[in-house]
Amino acid sequence: MTHADRLLAWYDRHRRTLPWRAAPGERTAPYRVWLSEIMLQQTTVATVGEYFRRFVERWPTVEALAAAPLDDVLSAWAGLGYYARARNLHACAQAVSDRHGGRFPEDEASLLALPGIGRYTAAAIQAIAFDRPASAVDGNVERVIARLYAIETPLPDAKPDIQVRAARLVPQQRAGDYAQAMMDLGATVCIPRNPRCVICPLMQNCKGRKLGIAEELPRRAPKAEKPTRRGLAFVLLRKDGAVLLRKRPAKGLLGGMDEVPSSPWREGPFVESSAMSEAPVPARWTVMTGLVRHTFTHFHLELTVARAIATTGRLAGLAPGTSWCELNKLDERALPTVMRKVIEHAVKA
DNA sequence: AACGCGTGGGG
């Protein structure tokens, strides 16, 4: 019995039902495979579920998604993080509609040419949507392979070796099930801490287990410490319960998303009086007690929050790119989580 | 080829 046979037999018994997963023996439509894979990049299954359902209900086809305004896509994506994914998702939908007549290509080169589709996602789409024997190596598979072969080289240096070994195991038959089985194994059995080796279908083959070092693998290069940036966020409220928002630049951190105005976020000591000079409008700003803390990929953020009530006279001439949004309609806006926390902090206190 | 890029849950 080969590695793939053992894994597929396990998968047939333990296959999970997921929103994007077709019934046994059937294929998920390429649009759904693609959409779920983009959402699942660096994001947990539990988080993605509801977003996936909302997206496919609102945009049932790639052409519908391509026809949507980018801002609608960003709003629907709000909270999922890594917002470049949403921008690329939209661009990719348009490319598939325009270049490929609304059908996803099956070959690796064409897939890799689409925005937001890299090595892993191209392989996952080939395998899951088209049952082609492509090797999809994500973080789960890296862990499984590193343990299976007791690869002691730390990531990311071990990646080429892992890629080669993973590719050698891919079966010609049931490639889609195999790809999902490897990821499921990593997500439910060969987990980062306290791996459940005793129920693992590959236990007999696992060199890491034999050596007693499975849980320590994969080793990783030490990561850099995160600096802390600080700033002052301005929540301007209208008496009827609306808040002033502005649009962030199209690229970079939270690119294309909405935010409340704020002073620049900088490392080092926070000087409230100088930050206050960045206020979007002259008003009686009240500095709230407490801080809003948020951690991004590469830095911690501590925002002090100032609040003011807008007087009707100065509402008209606000800077371009700014707009009012009623507090009960914030869900419809492209507000990242950090900004929801800021507004909540300002309103509830 | 490093680095920039979000967020939430678990230990």
Added chain:
DNA sequence: TCCCCAAGCGT
């Protein structure tokens, strides 16, 4: 409270 890390990609 903190650290880890998750179905990675673009530059």
